Amino acid sequence: MMTIKVNGEIKHADVTADTPLLWVLRDVLGLTGTKFGCGVAQCGVCTVHVAGKPVRSCVLPIGAVGQREVVTIEAIGEQPNGAKIQKAWLDLEVIQCGYCQSGQIMAATALLNQTPVPDDSDIDAAMAGNLCRCGTYVRVRQAIKHAAAEV
Amino acid sequence: MTGRRRLLAGAAAALVALGGALAWWMLPPRAMDFAGDGAVALADYRGPSPVGVPAELAGASLVARGKYLTEAADCEACHTATGGTPYAGGRAFITPFGTLYAPNITADVETGIGAWSDADFLRALHKGIARNGQRLYPAFPYESYTLIADEDVKAIRAYLFSLPPRHAPSPPNRMKFPFDQRWLMGFWSLFYNSDRRFAPLPERSPQWNRGAYLVEALGHCGDCHTPRNLAQALDNRRKFAGGVVDGWRAYNITQDRTAGLGDWTDAQIADYLRRGHTVGRGSAGGPMAEAIDLSLSKLSPGDIDAMVAYLRAIPPVRDRRQAAVKTAPAADSHRTMATAAPLGAALGKQMFEGACVSCHGWSGQSLITPDATLVGARSVNDAAAANVALAVLSGVQRPAPSLSMPAFARAYSDAEIAAVSNYVTARFGAKASSLTAKDVAKLRAQSAP
CATH class of the missing domain: 1.10.760.10 (Cytochrome c-like domain)
Structure with missing residues (x-):
């Protein structure tokens, strides 16, 4: 039995320690807002926060999470920067099909937490690993700047 | 005329000196010569036996002991094609002299070693000669396996014969002339294969001797980690100073503090051998990851510790091109680089x-x-x-x-x-x-x- 703290709550999952966090979130805890994409940490759709850092949950074994708190797309709006990013996303209608957007929002929020006013190179460095097949990149960039400006 | 004679004499002396230097370089010491004289035949050694299986397996069957020794010798790595049946051969070895294919060593009579007796198998491992009398290429590390005790060779054969035989002919080798002449390997063996069994050193600890047997005879670490001379023989003057396998660098594992393992702790080396990773020292990839998965990870903790004890005795070989490993993390920001911008x-x-x-x-x-x-x-x-x-x-x-x-x-x-x-x-x-x-x-x- 594994125990993790997700979105402020202690959760138990009857899985082996090498089960990826994403499997636990979606299949055991029913938190299906986080999506599965490539399964090898190359597309970014499964991004969650672990101790505030953006992490690809598809490769992170639950046994490696330890005491660190996990935050998913379901709860990111409760954080100031998460709320700002979500509002900017709606204001600029960033989303096309939406599949990658949970990961985009988690990565963008982590960026603002570390760099409150990011420039293009900061956005590239933080967001390049989050792919979007609809090509919303231009609006993702705009929305991050929009959120950063909305102090 | 005396001028010309003097010139000739000078040329002859230069040739002798050159020949001497070449011979010196071409005839490196044996794998364990660095440890000094005093080795005794296994039969005359009083300590606990450095050969065979660890104490945990002392009472095990011949096949179980053979399995452990086969894994310690990592036969599977070379004798298995990518995705193929273990030990059924077919893996290609691309050398500067042509392409070799590892033979099938399952017990299939026609395409494997099913017809080989203990004596045939002993001759192959100790002398590099196949059952049909053909010389084997030293890509098969018989200059190391020659150290393996007879009983252990027989146990390895017993294990291979316990596996299901697999009919799998290996593709014919494609070696360039003159390297396609197998009989020439007889000369190679004459110079580079001692054809002597492992001889322990009584003045060293039993653990050291066990480690020596695992590293030199079964593990044949030098085959990747020791540089080779022009004749493709192991240059043991620079023992364990590093080599190249399939493009991968097999790093310096001497006791040099900068280029080798000199500043690793025993526990760090043991961890690396056991799991292919040591926190703060990096992870194995390529052929070393394979050696860990197929061989080293299967060894008993005591045997890994023995290997570490022996590696501690390897004389340091410096490498001026190799800078000290940087242990400080890079900046957490993408903006900061400690080093000047690299190419591209x-x-x-x-x-x-x-x-x-x-x-x-x-x-x-x-x-x-x-x-x-x-x-x-x-x-x-x-x-x-x-x-x-x-x-x-x-x-x-x-x-x-x-x-x-x-x-x-x-x-x-x-x-x-x-x-x-x-x-x-x-x-x-x-x-x-x-x-x-x-x-x-x-x-x-x-x-x-």
Whole structure:
């Protein structure tokens, strides 16, 4: 039995320690807002926060999470920067099909937490690993700047 | 006339000196000569036996003991084609002299070793001669296996014969002339195969002797980690100073503090051998990861400790090109680089932020698993960067619960892989590499199965 703290709550999952966090979130805890994409940490759709850092949950074994708190797309709006990013996303209608957007929002929020006013190179460095097949990149960039400006 | 005679005499003296130097270089010492004289025949050794299986398996069946010894000798790595049946052969070895295919060593009578007696098998492992009298190429490390005790060779054969025979003919070798003349290997053996069994040194500890047997006879570590001379024999004057296998650098594992393992703790070396990873020292990839998965991870804890004890005795060999490993993490920000921008820096950074940073982090300390931490790894501190580029090309496949790295050979061009390798060595290592697309093309050719 594994125990993790997700979105402020202690959760138990009857899985082996090498089960990826994403499997636990979606299949055991029913938190299906986080999506599965490539399964090898190359597309970014499964991004969650672990101790505030953006992490690809598809490769992170639950046994490696330890005491660190996990935050998913379901709860990111409760954080100031998460709320700002979500509002900017709606204001600029960033989303096309939406599949990658949970990961985009988690990565963008982590960026603002570390760099409150990011420039293009900061956005590239933080967001390049989050792919979007609809090509919303231009609006993702705009929305991050929009959120950063909305102090 | 005296002038000409003097000239001739001078030329002759120069030839003799040159010949002497060549002979000196071409005839390196044996693997354990560094440890000094005083070795005694196994039968005359009073301590606990350094050969055979560890105490845990003392009462096990012949086949079970053979399995342990077969794994310790890592027969499977070479005698198995990619994705093929273990021990059924077929793996290609691309050498400067042509291409060799590992034979089938399952007990199939027609295509394997099913017709081989104990005596045949002993002759192959100790003398490098097949059952049909053909000389074997020294790609088969019989200059190491010659040290294996007779009883252990028989146990290995018993284990191989306990497996299901597999009908699998190996492709014919494609060696260039004159290397296709197998009888020539007789001369090679004359000079480079001692044809002597392991002889312990009573003045060393039993643990040291057990480690020597595991490292030299079964593990044949020198076959990758010792440089070779012109005759492809192990240059034991620079024992364990490093070699190249399939493009991968087998690093210096002497006791040199900068280039080798001199400043690793015993526990760090043991950890690396057992799992292919040591926190703060990096992870194994390529052929070493394979050696760990198929062989070293199966050894008893006591045997790993014995190997460490023996490795501690290897004389340091310095390497001036090898800078000390950088142990400090890189900056947590993408903006800061300690080293000057490497070749193709903009492209390298673009690659890194897109494909690498989510696991390896800007600091080089992974958020996912310490196995993916690059800080302190020899590979990123090697200005040749071959192992970095090869890890990107072919990935690192490790059994669960370890995590694997995907292969990027088909995703990125040679120029892109060169750029990201240079970026990685500049960001996390002591000295930036300067790989070109051409360098990566060569490595790509070697990494293709």
